[in-house]
Amino acid sequence: MDLDHLAVVMPAYNEAEGLPEFLRELHAALSPLAGRLDLVVVDDRSTDATVPVLRELAADLPGLTVIEAEANRGHGPTALAAYRAGLAFEPDLIVHVDGDGQFHGIDLARAVRAAVTTRADVVHGIRRGREDPWFRRVLTGVVGVVVGFAAGRRVPDVNTPLRVYLPGPLAELLALVPDDALVPHVHFSLAEARRGFRVRYLEVASLPRRGSNPTGTMWGVDRPPLLPPKRLRRFARDAAVELWRVSLRPRAAG
Numbered sequence: 006m007d008l009d010h011l012a013v014v015m016p017a018y019n020e021a022e023g024l025p026e027f028l029r030e031l032h033a034a035l036s037p038l039a040g041r042l043d044l045v046v047v048d049d050r051s052t053d054a055t056v057p058v059l060r061e062l063a064a065d066l067p068g069l070t071v072i073e074a075e076a077n078r079g080h081g082p083t084a085l086a087a088y089r090a091g092l093a094f095e096p097d098l099i100v101h102v103d104g105d106g107q108f109h110g111i112d113l114a115r116a117v118r119a120a121v122t123t124r125a126d127v128v129h130g131i132r133r134g135r136e137d138p139w140f141r142r143v144l145t146g147v148v149g150v151v152v153g154f155a156a157g158r159r160v161p162d163v164n165t166p167l168r169v170y171l172p173g174p175l176a177e178l179l180a181l182v183p184d185d186a187l188v189p190h191v192h193f194s195l196a197e198a199r200r201g202f203r204v205r206y207l208e209v210a211s212l213p214r215r216g217s218n219p220t221g222t223m224w225g226v227d228r229p230p231l232l233p234p235k236r237l238r239r240f241a242r243d244a245a246v247e248l249w250r251v252s253l254r255p256r257a258a259g
Contacts, residue, residue, distance in 0.1 A: 008098065008121055011039035013113075014091035015046045016083035017104030021054040023215025025062050027106035032066060034110030035100075038117055043094050044069045046104065047087040050077040081187040084166070088179060092172055099175055103166040106215035107132075112207075116169045119207050126174040126202040129194075130167030132211035140233045144241060148191060148248075155253055156198035161206055163194045174202055182251060187244045192252045 013031060017024060028044055036042045048056050048071065056073055063069040072090055074083060084101065091099045098120055100113060112130060120128045135142070145164065153159045168190070170178075177200075182192045197204050233241075 008039040008117070010041045010043075010094070010096040011035060011098050011100065011117065012043040012045060012091040012094050012096035013100045013102065014087035015044070015102055015104050016049060016080055016087050017046050017051065017055055017059075018049040018077075018080070018083070019051045019053045019055060020104040020106070020216065021051070021058045022217060023106045024055065024104050025058060027104070027110075027215055028059075028062065028066060028069065030110035031102075031113060032068070034114045035117065036067075038114060039097070041096075042068045043091070043096065045072065045087060045090050045094070046070070047072045047074060047083050047090060049074050049079065049083040078185065079187065081189050082185050085179065085182070085184055085186060085189050088175060092176060092179075096172065099170045099172060101166060101168045101170070107212045108167055109210055109212065112209035113167065116167065116207050116209070119205055120169040120171075123205050124203070125169075125205040126171050127193075127197060128169040128205045128207055129162065129165050130209040131162045131206050132165055132167075133208050135211040136213065138231075138233075140237075151248075151253070152191060152195050156195050158198060160194045160198060164188065164190050166190060167209060168193075186251065187240065187247050191244075191248060195252050 013035065031044065032042065044066070046059055046069070048059070050073070056071065059069070059071040063071055074086065088099065088101060098117060100117060102108060102113060108130065116128045116130050119125070149160065149163045152163045178193045178196055181196055182189050186192060
């Protein structure tokens with residue numbers, strides 16, 4: 006592979022249990038693919054031991070950089086901060102993946118190889134075998150239909166967090182969304198279709214969240230809920246408003 010420098014960027018929040026194992030797996034899977042591998046984790050002011058655990062890990066895991074956000078801002082803004090931090094390293098390719106470890110390292114390696122061999126602007130990892138609650142699946146399906154209609158074509162797994170970008174197209178996308186965007190990957194997916202980006206889709210396995218808590222702490226619950234948590238309902242409402250304001254209303258289409 007003709008790849009000198011690869012950067013993996015990752016937002017993280019309260020992932021002290023599963024993140025070290027995931028980062029080691031990523032390093033083992035990706036380091037053979039490039040002369041230099043950087044792993045950039047942006048912590049969204051975790052309330053557990055994520056940052057101390059990562060700083061200890063950085064002592065013996067080459068290329069790991071830990072960035073602690075100044076304030077808790079949520080997943081979307083933290084993902085955008087991670088992208089920008091990765092661009093500052095000036096790599097040949099940038100891989101984004103969430104810190105909950107819901108992918109195999111070998112699938113990230115497959116996505117990187119696909120990006121190199123197809124010369125795509127972006128490769129999306131299309132998740133298969135997801136075990137999300139019914140309301141998450143419904144929400145994802147509705148968003149997919151809306152974005153597909155606006156884009157003029159179907160966009161599978163419109164909000165997938167596993168993406169491999171060339172730096173130039175990524176910088177173009179980052180300029181289109183506000184720093185506090187709640188759903189940057191939805192905006193990205195729509196903009197990629199509208200702007201004629203070379204997008205490749207690769208099926209990957211979706212795994213349970215690593216660590217002892219299968220739901221994490223994002224939605225304010227400690228076990229899989231039967232109905233949408235209040236925090237998720239509020240997020241969906243705010244994200245819908247943002248999606249219309251930034252990407253869907255007619256004057257946003259350019």
